[in-house]
Amino acid sequence: xxxxxxxxxxxxxxxxxxxxxxxxxxxxxxxxxxxxxxxxxxxxxxxxxxxxxxxxxxxxxxxxxxxxxxxxxxxxxxxxxxxxxxxxxxxxxxxxxxxxxxxxxxxxxxxxxxxxxxxxxxxxxxxxxxxxxxxxxxxxxxxxxxxxxxxxxxxxxxxxxxxxxxxxxxxxxxxxxxxxxxxxxxxxxxxxxxxxxxxxxxxxxxxxxxxxxxxxxxxxxxxxxxxxxxxxxxxxxxxxxxxxxxxxxxxxxxxxxxxxxxxxxxxxxx
Ligand SMILES: Nc1ncnc2c1ncn2[C@@H]1O[C@H](COP(=O)(O)OP(=O)(O)O)[C@@H](O)[C@H]1O
Ligand SMILES: Cc1ncc(COP(=O)(O)OP(=O)(O)O)c(N)n1
Numbered sequence: 001x002x003x004x005x006x007x008x009x010x011x012x013x014x015x016x017x018x019x020x021x022x023x024x025x026x027x028x029x030x031x032x033x034x035x036x037x038x039x040x041x042x043x044x045x046x047x048x049x050x051x052x053x054x055x056x057x058x059x060x061x062x063x064x065x066x067x068x069x070x071x072x073x074x075x076x077x078x079x080x081x082x083x084x085x086x087x088x089x090x091x092x093x094x095x096x097x098x099x100x101x102x103x104x105x106x107x108x109x110x111x112x113x114x115x116x117x118x119x120x121x122x123x124x125x126x127x128x129x130x131x132x133x134x135x136x137x138x139x140x141x142x143x144x145x146x147x148x149x150x151x152x153x154x155x156x157x158x159x160x161x162x163x164x165x166x167x168x169x170x171x172x173x174x175x176x177x178x179x180x181x182x183x184x185x186x187x188x189x190x191x192x193x194x195x196x197x198x199x200x201x202x203x204x205x206x207x208x209x210x211x212x213x214x215x216x217x218x219x220x221x222x223x224x225x226x227x228x229x230x231x232x233x234x235x236x237x238x239x240x241x242x243x244x245x246x247x248x249x250x251x252x253x254x255x256x257x258x259x260x261x262x263x264x265x266x267x268x269x270x
Pocket of ligand 2: 011012013014019020021043045080081107109110111112116207208209210211212213
């Protein structure tokens, strides 16, 4: 029988389906990995922004993590929104027992500008979780928080990626350039060398959940045994096409669109 890879996301929710756990699970499924999820916060949000947040108690997060590890294999995992220090602590303890590559999307602020992590706890994330990662995938504002400086150029992005690995102890860093003008370029520093991943900039405001989708795709590819640069290359292609075919849904920044719901594929089922 064919062995399927099992991939876990630990993150907050998005009832409108474009970001958070919902985006991660859709991505895992599309990339033919068996998706599993541990919810950290239930977020009332849609394409226009965050309305309300309910953080789960840390003992309940631990209970979900144990439910996974005492029963299910995990070939790779990612974290998204981890809102506070108490949650970070239980996740950090659990990670010590798990032998699988860990991808961190250091989610701090939603595209709408709403904060998704308590400010004073950003330091804890940096100190205790970043050193346990195989990869951290910050966008520009998140990179600025992690390295404590302003990122304005591609040279700044490269330098920051190196700092995240050498000074903060990440396994590797992928600094994403979606928030800069010009080409959509991301820089991976793997501790030895830089890799550059470029695509054209697509003229679309429907980019809700791109960071979640990208990191979930990298995690799925890692779970299937791809080396890190190859996993990022494949995932970059996946997220670029998801932006190109994004949905004009909702009143705000619409969600990205994976392969299965694209017109030419969808029509084959009718
Ligand atoms: N308009 C766009 N066209 C093409 N690629 C984009 C566009 N906006 C973002 N990207 C790409 O999407 C990925 C996520 O980027 P980014 O917006 O920086 O992260 P986040 O969603 O976490 O804020 C990156 O690979 C980035 O280069
Ligand atoms: C629950 C939850 N997690 C993460 C985000 C932010 O997602 P991201 O992929 O960075 O996309 P934007 O929403 O910033 O475009 C979120 N909104 N909710």
